[in-house]
Amino acid sequence: MTQPVSTPLQQLVVLIREATGNVIPAARLGSLEEVAQRRAQVTVRGGLDEYVRALAAHQLDGEWGTLVSLVTIKESYFFRAPQQFDVIVKQVLPALVRARAGPRHLRIWSAACARGEEPATLAMLLAEEPSLSGWSWTIVATDLDEEALAGARLGLYGERAVAQVPPDLLERWFKRRGKLFELDATLRSRISYQILNLAHAPYALPFAELDLVLMRNVLIYFRRPLQRWVVSQVAKLLAPEGYLFLGASETLWQIQDELESVDLGPCFAYRHRKSQPAAAPAPAPPKRSHRRPTPPPAPPAEERPRWTDQNPRDWSVSRAATAVAPAPEPPPAAPAGGVQERLLAAARDLSENRVEDARRILEGALAADPSEPATHALEGFLHDLCGRTEEAVGSYRAALYLDPALFQPRVLLADCLLRLGKRDLAEHQFREVLTLLTSGREKALALFEGLPLPDRERAGRRCRQVLKGG
Template identity: 65%
Template sequence: MSHAHLPPDEPLQRLVGLIRDRTGNAIPPNRLPFLSEVAERRAEAKGTGSVRDYVQALERGLLPGEWEQLIPLVTIKESYFFRAPQQWEVIRRQVLPELLQGRGSPGRPLRIWSAACARGEEPSTLAMILSDDKTLAPWSWSILATDVDEDALAGARLGLYGDRAVGQVPPEMLERYFNRKGKLYELSAELRSRIHYMPLNLAHPPFELPQPEVDLILLRNVLIYFRRPLQRRVVQQVGQLLAPNGYLFLGASETLWQVQEELEPVDLGSCFCYRHRKAPETPAPPPRVARAAVPLPAPPA
């Protein structure tokens, strides 16, 4: 029987539902053969026998720590530095200067959130951009990076990457912010110290961040794995965390059309982002026409 046409009561489809409930990720039909292989390996590793028994044990909570082993195997973590370069160029040339200009003078740190950071390529790209721009030197900034996969977060803190991950890094930045470690590249300790990594499951809103009113949120290539109801709940929460003048970036092919109406798309030339809708301007009241003074009656003689 083809995995793509399993009836709803089959263990693999039950596992798909469990993963969706746990992470929000909808496993597409073309990945079911891969999921079947993963499930068979995990069933063997846990000694449950069949995949059916393995799924049943997951449903009953009989495999402590198993989700931490399974989630990294079934979630997509492939990324690289400076992915979607047109977005990074707009962020560097337009978004960051506008965010800082709106402050007038250095005040609270610029707050940035990489919502699904995987192994840290996205927040580290932003940290390089911020560190490399000398005009930003007077300003302080903080980057929060979250992910559901704690193994990926451990890799991000370690900061070791292969050739493919650093393939789009400009040579001068590669020289400045990385050290060679055999066949790998190690992100500088100074840059890693500027990023705060924290586990967070976007599939279970509401969620809290250490600091509210985030100026720049990167929610890239996340919503495409969620079904529409969860997309709406996540975006609603993200909108509440976005600062009044903040910017939200999705993946280059993602859109909030038919998802929500609180945030509006803003065309930035080579890409677009989302911002809070501006309240419609209240029309000025019509000018008051001065009434002619009425003379008082003369007093009686």
């Protein structure tokens, strides 16, 4: 049988996924191609095929770092998802202060920290917290992208990044430098920045146990098996009393059983289970020390990066695994048509109440491409239908994270929030929908015509009715 021939672009997508876990969705292939063509000119003075071949054969020193920096998404800002920081200050820190009253030391990890907006937000809050005076705390902030970390160490931010910093904190912790804002150097010195690839074991962190982990808005770029593997690594590092926060739109539902979601009011966190999960075999109780006597298990074979050594700065993937001819793997992402067909089938199953069939299809679709907003929206609809309102909120948020202009998941999210008694948050979403509808920038989920989703008129009516107090 002849090997399927894949294009250099498809090979590059596979290389990136193997090295970093990041799935490049179909919609971003065009911009990846542009970036790669540019890099090909600069590095091999040739075409994409020569570039990919040279990249796979380790002939381009330092090129992985440059490429990764260009293709990963660095969207972040101070006080992103402020409800999570509020909960950290009001609920998590008091609990940790009680749990750590002996050593009076907190160990915190901001995984995938981008240019440092997230760990710096946390550092400001810790520095301001009276109950931590006399305590020591360390934040280790990691990312795959060396350039982003260099930016974090520099501590210079534009207006957009600091727009949500409360004015008194802005005044105390930043210095104006022309159009930029410089984060206070003493605060920066309390954060240790280091490169760490979440898709690559072992995680070389300075602590064996962590009290608080923020791993927000990064799992969304990985396939399901890698998400599961990453979470299992993090669970090993999380102290028995520790807390894990994901992005506000992310959920571990159906990804793993080790950690359980804890409702903290405005948001969720994940913690070690107090009791065994119902159907799973009994996991070992959380250990005091999470030092690993044996090497950690490898990432799932499908996603496993093939490293030549354990140096996270070395972006090279092994020659054997990624030789360009024949293709390293069959072409990557399912064709767009494939995703659409799966979603149509899932929508049909849902409209005819075949919930389990729909769930299986959606799980497959998410495993193949976690970056398709419609899949998350349908998953939200499925949860909603089954009465799992909190999970529905997570899925709708994921859809909106990927495409904020979708008005239907937003209305459905708002209704879920109402049902959960979170009227303020719900009203905010209803207002967002109205703004979208009046601006004409809204997008509809045309795929789901078989499902009872609100059209523009009904959505607008619903928003106005709730906002009038209905």
